[in-house]
Amino acid sequence: MELSVDLGRNLKLKNPVLLASGTCGYGLEFENFYPLSKIGGICTKGLSYKPIEGNPTPRIVETSCGMINSIGLQNIGAKAFVEEKLPLLAKKDTKIIVNIFGYSLEEYIKVVEFLSEYQEIDGFEVNISCPNVKKGGIQFGTNPKLTKTLVSKLRKTTEKHLMIKLSPNVTDITEFAKVCEGEGADSISLINTLLGMAVNIETKKFSIKRKMGGFSGPAIKPVALRMVYQCVKAVKIPVIGIGGISNYKDALEFLLIGAKAIQIGTANFFNPSCGKEIVEGISNFLQNKGIENINQWIGSIEDE
Amino acid sequence: MKQGKLFLKNKKTYFDYAILTFLTEVEDFLNVKPGNFFMLQANTLLKKPISVMDCNKRDKMLKFLVKKIGKGTEFLYNLNPGETIDAIGPSGNSFPIDETGEYILVGGGSGIPPLYFLSKQIEKSRHTVVYGGRTKKDIVPIFGKSAPTIITTENGELGIKGTVIDGIKKVIEKNNFKKPIILSCGPEGMVKAIKKNFPDIPHYTSLERYMACGFGVCLGCVVETNEGYKRVCVDGPVFNINELKELK
Ligand SMILES: Cc1cc2nc3c(=O)[nH]c(=O)nc-3n(C[C@H](O)[C@H](O)[C@H](O)COP(=O)(O)OP(=O)(O)OC[C@H]3O[C@@H](n4cnc5c(N)ncnc54)[C@H](O)[C@@H]3O)c2cc1C
Ligand SMILES: Cc1cc2nc3c(=O)[nH]c(=O)nc-3n(C[C@H](O)[C@H](O)[C@H](O)COP(=O)(O)O)c2cc1C
Ligand code: FES
Numbered sequence: 332m333e334l335s336v337d338l339g340r341n342l343k344l345k346n347p348v349l350l351a352s353g354t355c356g357y358g359l360e361f362e363n364f365y366p367l368s369k370i371g372g373i374c375t376k377g378l379s380y381k382p383i384e385g386n387p388t389p390r391i392v393e394t395s396c397g398m399i400n401s402i403g404l405q406n407i408g409a410k411a412f413v414e415e416k417l418p419l420l421a422k423k424d425t426k427i428i429v430n431i432f433g434y435s436l437e438e439y440i441k442v443v444e445f446l447s448e449y450q451e452i453d454g455f456e457v458n459i460s461c462p463n464v465k466k467g468g469i470q471f472g473t474n475p476k477l478t479k480t481l482v483s484k485l486r487k488t489t490e491k492h493l494m495i496k497l498s499p500n501v502t503d504i505t506e507f508a509k510v511c512e513g514e515g516a517d518s519i520s521l522i523n524t525l526l527g528m529a530v531n532i533e534t535k536k537f538s539i540k541r542k543m544g545g546f547s548g549p550a551i552k553p554v555a556l557r558m559v560y561q562c563v564k565a566v567k568i569p570v571i572g573i574g575g576i577s578n579y580k581d582a583l584e585f586l587l588i589g590a591k592a593i594q595i596g597t598a599n600f601f602n603p604s605c606g607k608e609i610v611e612g613i614s615n616f617l618q619n620k621g622i623e624n625i626n627q628w629i630g631s632i633e634d635e
Numbered sequence: 636m637k638q639g640k641l642f643l644k645n646k647k648t649y650f651d652y653a654i655l656t657f658l659t660e661v662e663d664f665l666n667v668k669p670g671n672f673f674m675l676q677a678n679t680l681l682k683k684p685i686s687v688m689d690c691n692k693r694d695k696m697l698k699f700l701v702k703k704i705g706k707g708t709e710f711l712y713n714l715n716p717g718e719t720i721d722a723i724g725p726s727g728n729s730f731p732i733d734e735t736g737e738y739i740l741v742g743g744g745s746g747i748p749p750l751y752f753l754s755k756q757i758e759k760s761r762h763t764v765v766y767g768g769r770t771k772k773d774i775v776p777i778f779g780k781s782a783p784t785i786i787t788t789e790n791g792e793l794g795i796k797g798t799v800i801d802g803i804k805k806v807i808e809k810n811n812f813k814k815p816i817i818l819s820c821g822p823e824g825m826v827k828a829i830k831k832n833f834p835d836i837p838h839y840t841s842l843e844r845y846m847a848c849g850f851g852v853c854l855g856c857v858v859e860t861n862e863g864y865k866r867v868c869v870d871g872p873v874f875n876i877n878e879l880k881e882l883k
Contacts, residue, residue: 388858
């Protein structure tokens with residue numbers, strides 16, 4: 332059974348299953364549940380050049396088939412990451428994709444420049460789509476001109492694989508996909524969380540402190556599937572599908588419509604073994620169908 | 636910490652509370668300390684954090700006390716013997732204890748389970764439990780004669796009429812403790828009141844926060860401490876009260 336997929340520019344995954352940024356910490360906690368070598372790779376918690384405290388609490392609330400979070404990109408900063416986490420992570424036989432962001436163009440460049448020196452990092456995922464910070468992040472991801480400038484500058488900054496993570500909080504996501512491709516991005520990943528809200532009728536308060544937050548989980552899967560399909564049609568670079576994937580069947584749906592790989596987000600919280608289970612599930616499914624190479628499945632939807 | 640199954644062997648209910656006794660084949664599940672909790676499957680998307688009330692390695696038994704307050708805890712309350720659920724744990728740190736200590740264990744409402752477990756572990760050292768509730772219905776009869784216990788209810792239906800503050804005063808008066816230490820778990824209002832009334836007594840409390848993962852990766856459960864945000868699920872749930880900015 333051949334499960335490996337090639338995302339371009341030296342990023343070949345042993346299988347198409349990645350853990351999504353912000354839902355797997357810096358990866359090591361998952362070793363309690365299965366060896367990281369089972370999965371294609373991990374996308375680390377979003378890193379900025381300097382550490383960030385994050386938003387006030389409450390930061391999370393559960394909703395029907397999903398959750399809303401407003402973590403605010405709390406992270407230990409790039410320097411602590413390479414000193415404390417990267418050496419341990421590099422021992423694991425899996426790809427390390429470092430998710431990065433900044434509050435300004437300069438900060439994005441600075442963190443990529445700094446991290447590009449480290450051989451152990453296999454690629455970057457650039458978060459231009461976080462709905463949980465006042466400035467930066469989503470500004471870049473909802474304005475095509477800013478996206479263009481950012482991707483073009485980052486392309487000149489690093490030789491490593493550059494995956495751009497798109498925001499669903501726009502009218503036409505394909506516009507952004509095309510801009511990324513045009514400026515030399517190697518792949519795009521989508522979707523980040525949808526902007527959402529929850530209130531409590533007993534306490535008459537907003538359920539999370541910053542009122543609005545990022546909506547994720549099984550509830551967003553149909554929206555994600557639609558957007559991934561639209562982007563697969565719009566660009567030639569690999570598209571990585573994210574949004575509500577909780578089991579191997581969900582993953583196979585994204586691959587069927589043309590996603591080259593998938594990321595597991597919220598499902599890691601309620602089923603931390605899900606990365607391993609999805610790889611096994613995909614493998615068994617393809618075997619039963621007599622399909623020897625996953626690339627025969629990817630994009631094979633009957634599409635007139 | 637592991638993910639695995641729990642088989643419900645026995646259930647007892649008491650008003651809105653249920654005591655659930657599970658059996659498990661997962662050996663790591665049985666390496667628990669007072670203060671640890673599990674994320675339990677509960678017919679909601681996210682699992683629900685519930686403290687360990689008791690554990691017996693030989694019988695492969697884990698016990699929890701659950702108060703019905705929403706969809707998830709109602710599912711647990713309504714589970715029937717013979718049913719199996721998925722769980723993740725044990726998670727979290729535990730109460731600091733040593734054999735020479737003089738302890739006042741203070742629990743309110745559904746905060747009592749970790750203190751029951753704790754009182755069994757420190758059977759030989761000097762300690763008294765203060766267990767407070769609004770009414771009789773909030774006091775689950777779990778202790779029996781297993782530990783010296785003072786009960787307080789706000790309407791006086793059971794034990795001393797008043798709050799846990801009155802209970803703690805009574806313990807201090809009666810036991811002649813030299814260097815008492817308070818170990819608490821309960822509503823934040825209760826914990827704040829203890830801090831205000833007994834500012835000089837060392838005090839460790841087990842916090843509750845809304846949790847998504849329960850094993851340290853989502854950063855949803857953080858609490859503000861003197862050293863910045865810490866994760867309640869893995870850096871806690873037990874904290875020295877002086878460390879916590881939010882309870883000042
Ligand atoms: C470390 C830890 C140990 C716990 N141990 C126990 C225990 O031993 N026994 C027990 O009965 N309960 C315990 N709890 C509380 C229990 O986890 C919550 O009551 C439960 O998650 C509520 O879920 P629900 O779906 O029933 O309610 P929901 O429908 O989610 O919520 C009902 C109401 O409770 C509030 N709420 C929900 N979750 C929490 C939470 N984690 N902390 C505070 N308020 C919350 C909501 O904001 C809402 O107002 C513990 C919590 C933590 C964090
Ligand atoms: C608690 C939480 C934190 C997140 N943090 C980040 C982050 O730091 N960077 C990022 O690019 N995406 C972040 N995301 C978005 C996820 O990576 C993913 O795109 C989104 O949750 C949708 O997938 P899901 O429905 O499978 O969760 C976060 C999501 C959650 C739930
Ligand atoms: S609940 Fe996820 S980090 Fe604590």
